[in-house]
Amino acid sequence: MxxxxxxxxxxxxxxxxxxxxxxxxxxxxxxxxxxxxxxxxxxxxxxxxxxxxxxxxxxxxxxxxxxxxxxxxxxxxxxxxxxxxxxTPEEAEAHKVKTQELANLRQAVEEAEHNTNAAIDDVLSAGQAGADEAEHAARVEAMDRANEELDRLIAAAEELEAVLKAM
Structure with missing residues (x-):
């Protein structure tokens, strides 16, 4: 509790x-x-x-x-x-499948958080190391993609949690 x-x-x-x-x-x-x-x-x-x-x-x-x-x-x-x-047994099985899907999504969210943090660190270290503008821009773009993926996964997990709550 x-x-x-x-x-x-x-x-x-x-x-x-x-x-x-x-x-x-x-x-x-x-x-x-x-x-x-x-x-x-x-x-x-x-x-x-x-x-x-x-x-x-x-x-x-x-x-x-x-x-x-x-x-x-x-x-x-x-x-x-x-x-x-x-x-019913069918509903219980569907709930079990959705619960596993949510567990997999949560794992993917954790991995995406790690990737996003790594991309942020990469951008920061490139800036401190004096990387040229094109290299810095490419790292920022990679960071943005990682962040978008994280946002997408979080939204999918929240949507699946709502589905499970309604089951």
Missing amino acids: STAPGMTAVERDYAQRFDARRKNAAGHWRTALHREFPEARVSVRVDGRDYITASWTGGPSEAQVMAVFRALREEHQGGIPRTIRTR
């Missing part, structure tokens, strides 16, 4: 209890689904601050899973979040 640096002790305590309650709710739901559908492979996760996400393969329909959730929510009253997301 992360807390904002400017939080008061009361706000930190509330945030910690809130996170613990959501994780506890996810655990109850996971246990209930395993008990109800022992043949299914079930995953229940806390996503962000607003959702608990369930995905499964080999067993129940979405309606059956939601019936377990509704029964559990009624049983525990306020202890189970009111918002739930479910994923």
Whole structure:
């Protein structure tokens, strides 16, 4: 759990209890689904601050899973979040693929940051070494290309993060 640096002790305590309650709710739901559908492979996760996400393969329909959730929510009253997301096996696989794509993009962003920093260093060292104007201009152009690539990758990663959040 992360807390904002400017939080008061009361706000930190509330945030910690809130996170613990959501994780506890996810655990109850996971246990209930395993008990109800022992043949299914079930995953229940806390996503962000607003959702608990369930995905499964080999067993129940979405309606059956939601019936377990509704029964559990009624049983525990306020202890189970009111918002739930479910994923079919196909949706879970698509989410897994997109998550891997995002990991690859983040790696590419790190490499592009390294390339951009190297290009900046190259421009600075060329200026200090007294490189001629044409050589300096070529290095500046290479730095600009590296920076544009970095911006493109960052935008693609942000777009993919938004897609994943909506899944």
